[in-house]
Amino acid sequence: MHRLYEQEDIAIFWDSEKCRHAKRCVTGSPRTFDITRRPWIDPTKAPTAEIWQAVSACPSGALTCVYTHGIRIVLDEEGHRSIALDGEKQIGECDFDETEDCVEIFHTEVLPEYGRKGIAKRLVYKVTEAAEHAKKRVLSSCSYAKKVLE
Numbered sequence: 001m002h003r004l005y006e007q008e009d010i011a012i013f014w015d016s017e018k019c020r021h022a023k024r025c026v027t028g029s030p031r032t033f034d035i036t037r038r039p040w041i042d043p044t045k046a047p048t049a050e051i052w053q054a055v056s057a058c059p060s061g062a063l064t065c066v067y068t069h070g071i072r073i074v075l076d077e078e079g080h081r082s083i084a085l086d087g088e089k090q091i092g093e094c095d096f097d098e099t100e101d102c103v104e105i106f107h108t109e110v111l112p113e114y115g116r117k118g119i120a121k122r123l124v125y126k127v128t129e130a131a132e133h134a135k136k137r138v139l140s141s142c143s144y145a146k147k148v149l150e
């Protein structure tokens with residue numbers, strides 16, 4: 001299961017298959033990580049620095065995070081893509097094909113000047129999370145997305 005939790009400053013990625021349930025995140029920021037709550041991660045509950053520190057303590061790599069740099073990620077279901085927006089300017093996208101039981105990501109791209117900010121990973125997670133909510137299998141013929149989802 002792949003989940004993306006975002007607020008204005010920070011985006012948190014959670015890959016449940018890597019989670020060892022060691023709960024260091026819960027100890028580090030109990031306001032953000034609360035296993036009795038749904039969703040169990042809420043990045044609006046604590047300051048960004050506290051969240052960053054708690055995520056950094058995750059021993060398994062299940063949790064990672066990036067700063068958002070003001071870039072918004074939006075799912076465009078009709079367009080079969082997620083898009084990254086800097087204000088009104090589109091600066092990246094992740095495209096997919098869809099069948100009744102499957103979503104296949106085939107292209108992910110971010111403008112070079114916006115590289116190395118985790119934007120492509122946020123785009124892939126946005127599509128994957130929606131597919132998983134719809135109980136669809138996620139495949140990838142996009143080498144970048146494949147690596148992200150490994």
Ligand code: SF4
Pocket residue numbers: 018019020021022023024025026057058059060061062063
């Ligand atoms: S610290 Fe990482 S491995 Fe431990 S419960 Fe949290 S997400 Fe899972």
